[in-house]
Amino acid sequence: xxxxxxxxxxxxxxxxxxxxxRCDPISEHNRLYWYRQTLGQGPEFLTYFQNxxxxxxxxxxxxxFSAERPKGSFSTLEIQRTxxxxxxxxxxxxxxxWESYNEQFFGxxxxxxxx
Amino acid sequence: xxxxxxxxxxxxxxxGTPVLLRCNYSSSYSPSLFWYVQHPNKGLQxxxxxxxxxxxxxxxxxxxxxxxKSETSFHLTKPxxxxxxxxxxxxxxxxxxxxxxxxxxxxxxTHLIIQP
Numbered sequence: 001x002x003x004x005x006x007x008x009x010x011x012x013x014x015x016x017x018x019x020x021x022r023c024d025p026i027s028e029h030n031r032l033y034w035y036r037q038t039l040g041q042g043p044e045f046l047t048y049f050q051n052x053x054x055x056x057x058x059x060x061x062x063x064x065f066s067a068e069r070p071k072g073s074f075s076t077l078e079i080q081r082t083x084x085x086x087x088x089x090x091x092x093x094x095x096x097x098w099e100s101y102n103e104q105f106f107g108x109x110x111x112x113x114x115x
Numbered sequence: 116x117x118x119x120x121x122x123x124x125x126x127x128x129x130x131g132t133p134v135l136l137r138c139n140y141s142s143s144y145s146p147s148l149f150w151y152v153q154h155p156n157k158g159l160q161x162x163x164x165x166x167x168x169x170x171x172x173x174x175x176x177x178x179x180x181x182x183x184k185s186e187t188s189f190h191l192t193k194p195x196x197x198x199x200x201x202x203x204x205x206x207x208x209x210x211x212x213x214x215x216x217x218x219x220x221x222x223x224x225t226h227l228i229i230q231p
Contacts (some may be wrong), residue, residue: 042222042223042224044221103161
């Protein structure tokens with residue numbers, strides 16, 4: 001399968017714990033995006049990378065959220081000191097270039113439950 | 116700033132009848148517009164996209180959408196609904212702001228129900 005993959009698919013954690021999610025984009029896709037989707041809502045843009053450079057991070061929900069893409073391939077999204085309000089589906093997407101009309105290819109998501 | 120309004124949170128149609136899912140957008144620049152579909156427990160899939168070429172866009176599974184700049188609309192239609200069309204549909208806008216594209220802006224979604 002050459003699509004976008006995310007790991008884990010499900011994560012249950014206790015409030016206050018740190019969690020990290022991984023995204024592997026389609027190979028040779030330069031752009032990688034992170035979104036959050038809460039129940040009954042559309043995905044909400046969080047941040048994106050052009051290769052290893054994080055070009056937008058002001059939309060991250062708080063300073064507890066951070067993302068990296070150290071070698072321009074896979075990316076990680078970390079949430080520190082999780083809260084119950086962080087429970088959501090976290091989606092990763094990739095696209096081949098920077099033009100806005102390029103389709104973003106989405107992964108299956110990581111569903112986070114914070115107890 | 117860009118935004119998307121999906122005018123119906125739920126749409127119910129009978130199998131074999133036409134489908135209309137309504138979307139209005141707001142954009143400061145020349146937007147690209149998309150419709151994505153999300154089936155239960157499956158990832159988001161692109162149905163179709165508008166990129167300033169033809170205003171009538173054809174997508175997969177018989178869906179099409181028409182870009183109307185004067186009405187700032189991008190409604191999704193299908194002539195004949197199939198049971199497998201039952202899903203959540205998202206209207207999406209993306210802007211090219213000169214510095215490169217930002218993330219996509221999604222509407223809140225329309226839940227399409229197909230009655231047998």
